[in-house]
Amino acid sequence: MEHIDLTVPLPDNLQRVADAVAHDITGASGGRPRVGIAYSGGVDSTVLAALTARAIGADRTTLVMAVSASLAKRERRLANRQAAQLGLRLVEVETRELDNPDYAINDVDRCYHCKDETFVRIEEDVVDEYALDAVAYGENLDDAARPDRPGARAAREHRVLHPLATAGATKADVRAIGRAFGIAVADKPAAPCLASRIPHGEPVTAEKLAAIDTAEDAVFAAGFSDCRVRHHGDIARIEIPRAEFALIADDTTRDALLAAVRDAGFKHATIDLAGIQSGAFTLQILSSRPEVA
Numbered sequence: 001m002e003h004i005d006l007t008v009p010l011p012d013n014l015q016r017v018a019d020a021v022a023h024d025i026t027g028a029s030g031g032r033p034r035v036g037i038a039y040s041g042g043v044d045s046t047v048l049a050a051l052t053a054r055a056i057g058a059d060r061t062t063l064v065m066a067v068s069a070s071l072a073k074r075e076r077r078l079a080n081r082q083a084a085q086l087g088l089r090l091v092e093v094e095t096r097e098l099d100n101p102d103y104a105i106n107d108v109d110r111c112y113h114c115k116d117e118t119f120v121r122i123e124e125d126v127v128d129e130y131a132l133d134a135v136a137y138g139e140n141l142d143d144a145a146r147p148d149r150p151g152a153r154a155a156r157e158h159r160v161l162h163p164l165a166t167a168g169a170t171k172a173d174v175r176a177i178g179r180a181f182g183i184a185v186a187d188k189p190a191a192p193c194l195a196s197r198i199p200h201g202e203p204v205t206a207e208k209l210a211a212i213d214t215a216e217d218a219v220f221a222a223g224f225s226d227c228r229v230r231h232h233g234d235i236a237r238i239e240i241p242r243a244e245f246a247l248i249a250d251d252t253t254r255d256a257l258l259a260a261v262r263d264a265g266f267k268h269a270t271i272d273l274a275g276i277q278s279g280a281f282t283l284q285i286l287s288s289r290p291e292v293a
Helices: 012-026 043-056 073-086 110-127 151-157 171-181 206-221 242-249 251-263 280-286
Strands: 035-038 061-067 089-094 134-137 228-232 235-239 268-271
Touching: 012 043, 012 171, 035 043, 035 110, 043 061, 043 073, 043 134, 043 171, 061 073, 061 110, 073 089, 073 206, 089 110, 110 134, 110 151, 206 228, 206 235, 206 251, 242 251, 251 268
Parallel strands: 035 061, 035 134, 061 089, 235 268
Antiparallel strands: 228 235
16 A cells, blocks of 8 residues: 655645644654554544654654454454555554453443553553653544543543644544545544443443444445444344435345344344434433533
């Protein structure tokens, strides 16, 4: 895969974001630290990685990806391809959040425990080996405004930088920068971890995550551009883009999908008429709490 050109000129509004990110990464001194990017292969961490490499050089930028049962296999493959397009070193670290009862119990702060484990593993397994001076992650300004992002607390506790949010970069800004660089995932839909498909209060297990991963692969194989398979015991509640509902009317597509979802471990499969819903489980709980206003 041909590497993208990280030196391409950016429009003035996007260059201001790039300059602000560079300032946050390098500090007022304008030095060239070695920086690790908590990387998922999504547009936010990929654009942050590109801007970081633009500021300090590809040789001083390391991508660090947490790998566990909650990471979809297709997302891991895509992240590796995207890292190759950037021309940056990718380090995979095994995280063990499932061993933490506070994570496995699946309360609304599950993401905090996951991110905490990720940053601990980076600190203990990567920072010294690669002589990193700082670690950054891809929170943007829109993420920072959402109440269902407890992982941000873990980032603060571990002193992880969030240069995109500090620069005031919205999701639209991030995607625009990605398109300007020619990044393959510039318009990729968000892909939360597999554990987000399990209702809060229902334990997260490796078996459930594997079933979700396999069922979602079947939905993509059936021709849908995006999906969530929500785990309700024997029932797989499938969310797909509303614009693609007509695909399920095809008998061959529907029968093949039903068989594949059953093979994944579910007895029943349903289509959610509301379509794709970001934060479907967490936001419902948080929005009902008086302190979230």
